[in-house]
Amino acid sequence: xxxxxxxxxxxxxxxxxxxxxxxxxxxxxxxxxxxxxxxxxxxxxxxxxxxxxxxxxxxxxxxxxxxxxxxxxxxxxxxxxxxxxxxxxxxxxxxxxxxxxxxxxxxxxxxxxxxxxxxxxxxxxxxxxxxxxxxxxxxxxxxxxxxxxxxxxxxxxxxxxxxxxxxxxxxxxxxxxxxxxxxxxxxxxxxxxxxxxxxxxxxxxxxxxxxxxxxxxxxxxxxxxxxxxxxxxxxxxxxxxxxxxxxxx
Amino acid sequence: xxxxxxxxxxxxxxxxxxxxxxxxxxxxxxxxxxxxxxxxxxxxxxxxxxxxxxxxxxxxxxxxxxxxxxxxxxxxxxxxxxxxxxxxxxxxxxxxxxxxxxxxxxxxxxxxxxxxxxxxxxxxxxxxxxxxxxxxxxxxxxxxxxxxxxxxxxxxxxxxxxxxxxxxxxxxxxxxxxxxxxxxxxxxxxxxxxxxxxxxxxxxxxxxxxxx
Numbered sequence: 428x429x430x431x432x433x434x435x436x437x438x439x440x441x442x443x444x445x446x447x448x449x450x451x452x453x454x455x456x457x458x459x460x461x462x463x464x465x466x467x468x469x470x471x472x473x474x475x476x477x478x479x480x481x482x483x484x485x486x487x488x489x490x491x492x493x494x495x496x497x498x499x500x501x502x503x504x505x506x507x508x509x510x511x512x513x514x515x516x517x518x519x520x521x522x523x524x525x526x527x528x529x530x531x532x533x534x535x536x537x538x539x540x541x542x543x544x545x546x547x548x549x550x551x552x553x554x555x556x557x558x559x560x561x562x563x564x565x566x567x568x569x570x571x572x573x574x575x576x577x578x579x580x581x582x583x584x585x586x587x588x589x590x591x592x593x594x595x596x597x598x599x600x601x602x603x604x605x606x607x608x609x610x611x612x613x614x615x616x617x618x619x620x621x622x623x624x625x626x627x628x629x630x631x632x633x634x635x636x637x638x639x640x641x642x643x644x645x646x647x648x649x650x651x652x653x654x655x656x657x658x659x660x661x662x663x664x665x666x667x668x669x670x671x672x673x674x675x676x
Numbered sequence: 677x678x679x680x681x682x683x684x685x686x687x688x689x690x691x692x693x694x695x696x697x698x699x700x701x702x703x704x705x706x707x708x709x710x711x712x713x714x715x716x717x718x719x720x721x722x723x724x725x726x727x728x729x730x731x732x733x734x735x736x737x738x739x740x741x742x743x744x745x746x747x748x749x750x751x752x753x754x755x756x757x758x759x760x761x762x763x764x765x766x767x768x769x770x771x772x773x774x775x776x777x778x779x780x781x782x783x784x785x786x787x788x789x790x791x792x793x794x795x796x797x798x799x800x801x802x803x804x805x806x807x808x809x810x811x812x813x814x815x816x817x818x819x820x821x822x823x824x825x826x827x828x829x830x831x832x833x834x835x836x837x838x839x840x841x842x843x844x845x846x847x848x849x850x851x852x853x854x855x856x857x858x859x860x861x862x863x864x865x866x867x868x869x870x871x872x873x874x875x876x877x878x879x880x881x882x883x884x885x886x887x888x
Contacts, residue, residue: 550704567700587697621721624685626697636721639686641695655686674686 446479557594579618591618591630683728692735705751707738709834709872711853762790771881774803785820794830798823800878801869809866815846822848839867
C-alpha cells in the first residue's frame, strides 16, 4: 500500500480534505475530511470533523475532533474533546480530555485522566483511570485500576484483577464522600455498577448488586447486595453488604 | 429454533475450574463468541448463561490447545478476522476442494488473486455448496457477488448463512446469530451454515497446507 500514499494533507486555517491515502494528515485550524482516510499519522490541533472512517498508525487530537465513522489506529491520544460515532480500536488509548464513543472501545492499554463515555463495551488488557467514566456496556480487561475523581458508572465489569479506590490525592472529593458516608450515602458518589466479576476484586466506595470473585475485598463505603467468593472474602466494617456466600468446588 | 440446554456462568466456572479472569480474557480474544453469552433475568438480577454443550466443548478445546499454541493463534483458529494473512487462491484451492473453473470465476468476480481469510471462508462455502447442490453458473456468480458485499461489511464470523430456493431462484441470506427466522410459502431451505464453526474447519484445512 505504501506506494499509494502520495503525500501529506495539511490544513492551516480552514479547509476540506478529500478521503484517500496519505502519509500525514495535519490540521491546525479547522478542517473537514470528506471521506475515509488511511494515513500514517493524523494530527489535529484545532477542530476537525472526519466524515468517514480513519485508519492510521497514530491519531492525536488536541482541540476538538469529531469522527463520524470508526477509528482504527495504533496510538490514540485525545487532549481536548473527542467524539466518535463508530468504534474506536487502538493499540493504546489515552485521554486527558473528554472522549465519547458511541460504539465500543478496544485497546491494549486504556488510560483515562479525563473522562470517557461510551454506550458500548470497553475491552482492554489494562484499563487505568484517574477520572470519571460512564460505560453502558461491559468493561472487560485483565487489569482494571480505577482511581475515582468523580462519578463512575459501568454496567458490568469482568476481568482478572479489579481495583477500585478513591483517588488518594483528591482530598476535596475524599472529604465530600466521607461526610456523605456519615449520612449513609457515600457509595452514591463512588462507582456504580450492576455486576463485578474478577479473579481478584478489591473495591471501595462502590455500589453494586453483585460482586463475584476468587478473592474479594470489600472496603469502606461499599453498598453491595450479594458477594460470592470461592477462596477468601473480607468485608470492611464500614461497608454494607447484605449477603456473603462462599461457593465451594 | 431448538431449545438448547443452558449453563450459568457460575456453574460453568465450577465445572471447568477456570477463573473469571480466563473467561473474560477468552471472550475478549474472541475465543468465545459474544452470542454465547445469553442474559437472563434471575432473582439476583440478570445472570449470564451459555449454551452448555457448545461452551463446554469450546473450553475443553481451549484448555487442551493453550499449552501448544499462543492465545493469538487460538483466536486465529476460532475467528477469521484476526487472521490478517492473505492467501493465493491457486495455492489453497486444492485444500478447499474448489474446481478450477470456479477458481477462475472467483478471480474474475473479485478481480484479485490474493484473498483474506474471510473471503476464503465464503469461497470454501461455495465449494461445499457446489458439491452439494450442483450450482449453475448464474448461481455461483450470485453467491460470489453477495459474498463480496458481505465480506466488506463483516467484522466477525458470528453469523449464519442460509441457502434457500424459491421455484428456480437461489436465495442467500446472512444472519446474526442467534437468529429466529421463518421462510415464506414456497421457499425451501437447502442448507444452513454456522460461520464460526466453518471458520474453525477452514483454519484446520489451511494449517495442513502450511505444515505439509
